[in-house]
Amino acid sequence: MTPLRRQRFILVGLLVLGVSVALGLALLALRENINLFFSPTQVMAGEAPQQANFRLGGMVVEGSVQRPDADLSVEFVLTDTVEQVTVTYKGFLPDLFREGQGIVAQGMLNSNGIFEANQVLAKHDENYMPPEVADALKKAKEMGLK
Amino acid sequence: MSALSLAFHRLASLPYFYSLAGKLLPWAGGLSIVLFGVGLYMGLVLAPTDYEQGDSYRIIYVHVPAAWMSMLVYVVLAISGAIALVWRLKLAEVVARASAPIGASYTFLALATGSIWGKPMWGTWWIWDARLTSELILLFLYLGYMALQSAIDDRRTAARAGAVLALVGVVNLPIIHYSVEWWSTLHQGPTVSKFDSPSIHLSMLIPLLLMALAFKIHFVTAILARIRPEILVREQRTQWVERLISQRQS
Structure with a gap:
């Protein structure tokens, strides 16, 4: 890498790093307000x-x-x-x-x-399955409880 | 110069890439049509219905790949932007400019399909939760990039200005991905990219992965098709383009 390119490379890295740190701090400060709901x-x-x-x-x-x-x-x-x-x-x-x-x-x-x-x-939760599988899981759970 | 760097320099030369893209284009296009055909048939016809959502879940075969692509294309945009900034490689500038409208389309598709699914399932078209909002910001980043490109006449200057914007926007990508884990959202958590095992049945997962591949090949097709005219516009005053035009006319 030529010195000029290395300098530009470092500048690009600093740009991404700087923006990430700034936004990270902002989000940390806003943490509670970004949550959609209260429990x-x-x-x-x-x-x-x-x-x-x-x-x-x-x-x-x-x-x-x-x-x-x-x-x-x-x-x-x-x-x-x-x-x-x-x-x-x-x-x-x-x-x-x-x-x-x-x-x-x-x-x-x-x-x-x-x-x-x-x-x-x-x-919605993140589970996707056919009805038969859901039934089988439910039965297995009930069996486990008994 | 080693053989590898020679091959790399040849690939990065615009006249060579122009003809290479022309040769690859029909193959990529054909492959993506086949993959879309198989993927959609498996997803919409062969895959079983969901135990809770019935047939409505099938929109994931478009929604999820489109959302993945919206982020992947942004990675392409940012990396080619960084290469354009550091190495001033013309091909990287062309790739960045050509990829932005494609990425914007995938983002719009992800937002639109999500909205259509959200109305019956969640009960609302739109909610300002962290996932939806950060994905909307991604759309604005793409649109801003495109606006910047058309606002600056000189394409080399426009490429550098756009690259800075694209790199600033990179921070949005981890926010989109982790939004459902960092904050409470209405959007569900990750299904496929979980480390233990995906929470989707295999018979539904395979069509989804096929569709994801179809979208990737579609992106290759679309970007090759956009790169060619972009190269011609940039190189319109060079001898090889003039030769090409006179060949076509005769």
């Missing part, structure tokens, strides 16, 4: 905003989905396996909404500690 544990610890919209993410607890009225309103419990938050929502649920599924709900906590959602989104 039930954070809500119970009072870290979520009061009297303001925020997103709550968690797993729908098995058997917790209830439809008290004949309309579209629905009530369910979200958990992060440590804490639980009850959510109420009125509207259409996405295709992937079901018990045991990851959900991100947007809304506000009311004075009773119930989360009143105005939007419910399903969070």
Whole structure:
């Protein structure tokens, strides 16, 4: 490498390094704000905003989905396996909404500690398999439990 | 000069690469059509339905390869930009300029297919989570690069200015890749690139990998097809291009 090219090479390296460090520090400072949702544990610890919209993410607890009225309103419990938050929502649920599924709900906590959602989104996991395989896995799991 | 560096210098010469690209183009194009045919048939017809998403999951056969390519093409853009900055190699400048619109197309395709899938599955077309936002920034990086190229008339100056922009944007690539692990997002985590074992059934994985290969060969085809006119524009005042044109006209 000629001295001129080496100098340019070092400059290119410094450019990439400098930008990475600057952005890394910026992202570190913004860490919490980039997270899409709060977990039930954070809500119970009072870290979520009061009297303001925020997103709550968690797993729908098995058997917790209830439809008290004949309309579209629905009530369910979200958990992060440590804490639980009850959510109420009125509207259409996405295709992937079901018990045991990851959900991100947007809304506000009311004075009773119930989360009143105005939007419910399903969070898909990264598993893809044919239904037969899913059945077999489920059976194997049940066998293991017995 | 050793035989290897001689071959390298020959490859990097624009007239030689112009004719080489012309010879490779039909082969790459044919191969990518065959791979797309086989991959799409296996993915859309032969692969089983998903236990949870039914047939809707099949959009991954376009969405995931397009998203991978959007990042791979950016790597090509940044590396050829760095070579153009340090070694002032003309072929690297041509490759960078030719790859940007292709990369932008893959990025747009990934965003559009993701949006179409997101509406029924998640319940929304768009959400400002870290993965979607960083991928959108990637699209803007490509568009910014292209705008810069057309704003500067002198192609050699434009190549160097664009290379600096491309290198600054490189930091976005690890952010896109790790966004789903570093922050909580609506977008799911990695399926195929996990170190232990991919969380996708083999009968669904094989068509996906075939489609990924098809997209890669498609990129080779598209970039060869874009490099040729780009070389002609740059070299329009040279003897070999004038000879080429007079041959065509006679």
